[in-house]
Amino acid sequence: SLSSTPSRPLPNILITGTPGTGKTTLSQSLAEELSFTHLEVSAFVKQHSLHEGVDAEFDSLILDEDKLVDALEPLVAGGGQVVDFHSPEVFPERYFDLVLVLRSSTEALYDRLTERGYKENKRDENVTAEIMQVVLEEARESYAEEIVHEVRSDTVEEMDANVERVKAWVGQWKADNKQ
Template sequence: YGDVPNYPRSLPNILITGTPGTGKTTTSEMAAEATGLTHLNVGDLVKTKSLHEGLDTDFDSYILDEDKLIDEMEDMMKPGGKIVDFHTCDIFPERWFDLVIVLRTDNSVLYPRLESRGYNAKKINENMECEIMQVVLEDARESYAEEIVIELQSNSIDEMEENVARIKAWKEQWVIDNAK
C-alpha cells in the first residue's frame, strides 16, 4: 500500500493505538467529543461485520481477516475525519493517517486494569509482555513516518485529559495548515 499516493482530505485521520488497557477507547471517545471527529472502534467493527476467521480460544480473541478489514475501512477513511482505535497498527495503509498516537502505561498500572477486565492469565501475560517490549511503539515507528508517530503516557485521568487537549490542538492546527 505504501506506494499509493496520498489523497487529499479536508479533515485528518488519527490512529490511536497501544497495548490493550492503555486507554485507546476512552481517549478516542473523549478526543472525538473534543474535536468533532468520528471515533471508529476497529475491534467492534471486526465483531459486528465478522471480519475475522473465528476465535483464538487460547487467547480468547478474534483472528483478524486483514484483507476484509482493510476493504471494509477504505471508504470510511477516504473523506478523513476518523479517529481509529485499534491495538494493532501495522496492518493499515500508511497513507490513511496524518497522526499516529501510541498510548503507554506503566506495568504497575496496566496489570490491575487488565485484571479488572476479567482477562485470563495467558491474555494478561501476553499483553503485559507486549507493553514491556514496546511492541506497538516499535511497529508504529516501522510502519509510519517518524514525524507523525507520537508516544503519550496514559497512567492517570490527568494524563488522559492532557492527551485529549493535545489531540484537539493538533487537529485545529492541521485544519489551518491544510486549508485551501
C-alpha cells in the first residue's frame, strides 16, 4: 500500500518513558547493535541551546519545541535515528516508524531516581507520572496505535529482550521496504 512506501532509507525509532525507565541504556545498546545514531534529546537540546530557560522548581530546561523539531528534521530525514526522550508529544507523527514506551515498577523507579540524586519533589512527580502512565497516554495520543508498543523495563533480561525485539522489527522493516 502507499502508506508502506518508504520515505527514508532506514526507520526512525522513538524510545520514550518516564525518566529512569531505562531509555538511554536501551537506546545506546540499540544504536550500537543496529549501527543507528543514538539521539539523546536532552543532551541535543543543551548542545544546540534549544531551550527558553530553566524551570527552577524542577531543575529542568524549558524546551523550545519549534526549534527542536526544526533541528531534528534533517537528521530524521536520513533515518536510522534512535531518539531518546521522555516527552513523546513534542515530535511530528511522521518522524517515527516505531515508538517504544518503557515501563518500570514503582520500586525500581524510586530506587533509580534516588540513586540519580533527584530532589524529592522531582522524584515523586516522576514516580506518580509513571503510576498514572502519563507518557504512555501521550504516546498513544500522538502516534498511530499500531506503532506504539508498551514494554517492561524492570530487569536486565527485559532490556535484552527489548533489544532483540527491536532488532527483529528493524530486520522486518528492511525486508518490507526493499526497493
